[in-house]
Amino acid sequence: MTNTxxxxxxxxxxxxxxxxxxxxxxxxxxxxxxTQPQSLKVLTFLYDNExxxxxxLADLTAVHFPEKKGxxxxxxxxxxxxxxxxxxxxxxxxxxxxxxxxxxxxxxAAANWMERETYDFFGVQFIGHPNLKRILNVDEMxxxxxxxxxxLEDNTRLDKDDEMFGRGASTLLKE
Numbered sequence: 001m002t003n004t005x006x007x008x009x010x011x012x013x014x015x016x017x018x019x020x021x022x023x024x025x026x027x028x029x030x031x032x033x034x035t036q037p038q039s040l041k042v043l044t045f046l047y048d049n050e051x052x053x054x055x056x057l058a059d060l061t062a063v064h065f066p067e068k069k070g071x072x073x074x075x076x077x078x079x080x081x082x083x084x085x086x087x088x089x090x091x092x093x094x095x096x097x098x099x100x101x102x103x104x105x106x107x108x109a110a111a112n113w114m115e116r117e118t119y120d121f122f123g124v125q126f127i128g129h130p131n132l133k134r135i136l137n138v139d140e141m142x143x144x145x146x147x148x149x150x151x152l153e154d155n156t157r158l159d160k161d162d163e164m165f166g167r168g169a170s171t172l173l174k175e
Contacts, residue, residue, distance in 0.1 A: 005030045008052070008088070015045055022091075029078075031089035039075075039092045040102035046079060046088070047107055054079035054088060057108035060115060062122040064096075064147045072096035075124055077104070094124070096147075103129040121146040 019038035071093035123144035
């Protein structure tokens, strides 16, 4: 069986009705979204199914969309099928108030540290993770730095004043 987007979509829709949607292909990578309750089952199916065999977790991260109420955090998996050299992207949207996704660390050993990093920077809780704690930031940190909740610069700092970099109003007036 060939591994096209149509075959992948048909198979997943038959196996997981109402749990997979928004199939598309961009830049040679197939992608789709799944629901939080079914996310681990979908990953396991793609791993175990002989027609797909997506057994390499290339990346796992999150994206913060503060404007998408009820789906502010999106966990993104990139799975690779080594023999046919296919990559797929799987997205799971969760609310920021209850940002929980099932851990894939029992399926993919590499997910252990990737999930810890995603927790550390975005605050996604991975249910069933064996040791979910901060991996790069200090334990005392009480926020998640890659969420878009904070300004890029502290406007109260004098050393960040545009005047000091020649971009202030007085510089523009001289030109």
